[in-house]
Amino acid sequence: MNLLIFALIILFGLSSYYFGRSEARKLITTNKIKLNALPSYYGYYLGIWCGLPALIILSLWSLFEPTIIKMVILSNFSNVESKDLFYEQTLSFFNGNFTGELTNNIKIASEKYSSLNAIAYNSKIALLASAVIFSTSYAYKKVKSNNRARDDVELILKGLLFVSSLVAILTTIGIIVSLLFESIKFFSTINLFDFIFGTSWSPQRAFVRDASTITPEEYLELKDAFGSVPLFAGTAFIALIAMCVAVPIGLFSGIYLAEYASTKVRKYSKPIIEILAGIPTVVYGFFAALTVGPFFRTVGESLGLTVSSESALAAGLIMGVMIIPYISSLSDDVINSVPQSLRDGSYAVGATKSETIKKVIIPAALPGIIGSILLAVSRAIGETMIVVMAAGLAANLTINPLESTTTITTQIVMILVGDQEFDSPKTQAAFALGLTLFIATLFLNYIALRVVKKYREKYD
């Protein structure tokens, strides 16, 4: 239905474009007025005024209609248990595919729903029609009085461009709101200190469905279930292993490609290395879980070591491989932006290439290199699929790379995969973890981007 209305609005808009244009031309021929803009701008002007307000109203309306109707209906049934379920049942009864026990309440609610729907529909049409008529006639008057159509159209378009650029801010706000909202609920049940400093993580113990009804005894039980230290430690540990792989290989590759490689070697090996950055992480996860993990296990067994098939080592190693291109291409760029004159200065006093690189280029490029490493760390911390598939689920506090550990991202996925109950502290814990992750990566990214930017300014 909305689609039809949408098409109608577009149609109106288009026809008012042509109408506006011909009206403007008429102004020239019949009234002998010199127009302030090309006739087509009058068309655009009328078209935009006809379509845009209606479209905005339509999209806002469709966005909020279901929520408002739901709220109105549920406000009548304050005594019903599990409101979401009740509402689902009402909707399916209304749509005629209801199965299960039919209560009187559902019937009443369904009737209410149908009448509300009808009201909503009629008022939507009325509102849209009046919006179209009102805004079009306003614009038509303006066209008739030969307004500065081009300036007006450009002003509207500029507004549109500005609004699009605001999407970035809206997304950030959306992220923060969605994370904070659930996290605050979580921290109103679980003490922040128990979360940050607790050393045992076992959210499966949080059987309580509704956080608001927790008794003090239950809280004692819950208190120990959400200690996130093992997750932080596991995340940091796997990231550390990844960086141990990625930093030397990435840095040396970057240096080699920037300073040593012939044009031909560079031409072929650079894109091949960058393939590593384009491979979806789920593929790395699959490779780590099915090939690398079992391989380490077999090797470990033959050496007499007990290696978990979901070892931190396998996950970290593969994550490191994934990160190599981020470090290599960024440090390649950074090294290339060190001015040639510094190299010349060093060669001229008789330094070898490696001495020049170690003592002149790397110190000069250090801020950029550190920035790229920080970005890589942030990527390692936020990486999800590799650890979900290749690292363990049990929260062990360990520094043995052959054992399994778990990470923040793994736990978020494990908690939220499948159906969630939104009021349980377990679900809220995932959002609290997400908030921690967001803050940590935001911090790293911000510093890294600043460092890199400063560095760029220095040599630009």
Add this chain to the structure above:
Amino acid sequence: MTKEERLKKRHNAEKRFRFYGLLSVSLAVIFVLVLIQNIVSKGSSAFSRTTIAADISFNADLLEIEGPITKQSLEEAEFYDLAVESILKIYPSKDSKEERQVLRLFSPDYEYEIKRYLIKNPDKINQVASVELTSSDDVDQLNKGNFPRDLPEDRRRVSNFQLNIYDNLVEEGKIGKKFNDYFFSKGDSRDPELAGIGGSLMGSFFTIIICLILSFPIAIMASIYLEEFAPKNRITDFIEININNLAAVPSIVYGLLGLGILLSVMDFPRSTPLVAGITLSLMTLPRIIIPCRASLKAVPPSIREAALSVGASKFQTVFHHVVPLAMPGTLSGTIIGLAQALGETAPLILIGMVAFVVDIPGTPVDPSASLPVQVYLWSEQAERGFVEKTSATIMMLLGFLIVMNFIAVYLRQKFEKKWN
């Protein structure tokens, strides 16, 4: 240390350093090759399926059709009895246990395959015809050589009895290999031999289209604003910082955003490409805006000055000259952003795209999986057949990514002007 010794040491250090660099580059390249080789060697066998030719006697009595036999009545008929009776004839079994083992050589879909055969060849009614039926995963893997035969029976998935039948069938030339059309046309299944990526392919398609529709126009408009019109002020700075940070926010956080806002507040339908597309477009936006801005920035100011000097407005300058010139870079940035979105898994898991969906989605609001999520789902399955299917899915996914990246590179190299 004499001067010569010192020099020698310095030159050795030089060689070592150079070697480390070469070693690192080689390691990275070798890893790419090993990964691809590993996936291809595991996955390429998934593109064929093993069939067993069985003589089926289409005995109309067993179909219990009342009235005339038409296409309609065949569609509704039960083929189970007919199928079982014919299939059991391929090898004599002495008890019901062995009978079950015989049936288990075939995929659970055999009755439907027989039904489809008869509907296609209605003249075969009351006759005997050889029908190629899909084998079970165990026979499939055995035939592809993925199961070692020399293990003790209790560690094998195929019993001695079944192995015997298999060998017999091979001798009679009844084991065949066919192109695995099921892999492309079917949705998910618990049986690897019947599982296909049809559903996730459509899911990914809808997701990417929605992502494109939402992110491309907004990204272009935002980059035009920021690059061409934005005044240098606090709001602009703040938007810039936001974009740069958002591009580096872990994808799972976008999943939480989708779950927390789109699903729980706005009540969008769970597990659907619609939600996936919206979530991924939020993630992709900053990743597209950055290259878009770069390509707008690369258009030299002289072009703008030329247009302005003939009296074009700022808007006309931008839309008639700058944007068309920046288009190749913009498009290639968009394609690369979409390729990243296509490979994204974590946020989709959070918005419930991990549901087991057998039906192929017809619209973006049907529950579905996507290619990378399918990889995740199947990789959790124990059967050997799913390893093969997972690897083949990865091959398809990588294939799409390669094509997209190739187009992006081509666009840039072919159409982008080099400004000096």
Add this chain to the structure above:
Amino acid sequence: MELNNSKIKIKSKNLNVYYGNKQALHNINLEINNKEVTALIGPSGCGKSTFIRCINRMNDTIDICKVDGSIEIDGKEVNDKNVDVVTLREKIGMVFQKPNPFPKSIYDNIAYGPTIHGIGEKKDEMDKIVETSLKKAALWDEVKDRLNEPGTGLSGGQQQRLCIARALSVNPEVILMDEPCSSLDPIATAKIEELIDDLKKSYTIVIVTHSMAQAVRVSQKTGFFHLGKIIEVDTTEKIFKNPANKMTQDYITGRFG
């Protein structure tokens, strides 16, 4: 003859240089005398810089650059396979068009060369080297109290003298200067010229310049390059007072270039 030979420090014979398919130098034959300043002049792009970059093989760092012909220093072929560029460049210092101090302290800028060559491994030895190099470059008095401050913080002229000090720190025999004053103001230029005059007592100096006045002021011998060819070489006096070649005449009188 024998005496004359020992006076010659650097000698190039039939030197050709190519950048890819483009020939940058054609059959350069040039002799540079020991402990004297030789100036190379000519319009920009004529190959002066390319030539001096051949002497310490700086052109090795440019992939597409190919050199054939010979350059001898003290009778030894520079382009010989057995010649180690590292020791060669230790012997031949170079100062560039734009001052290029490393982003390190003044002290470390000077100490860099000696450290990599293993000279002055003790702290007090190194201090001595830094001090003498800076004194030779006439910079010591200006920077002795701030040796630990970054070299990039100095003024342009000071930076260039720091680069000269850096070149001197490894005790070279020859110093190549590629338009060392082109980015400096007149006062800084005068200081550098004064310095060059001083240095020629102990070093052989080759200076590329596009200021003819400078060539007159500092050099004893001048070579005129045009379009990758050497047109005329003679004593500076002769070149500027009574050039043999018409083209040289035109150039020094400012008719082209």
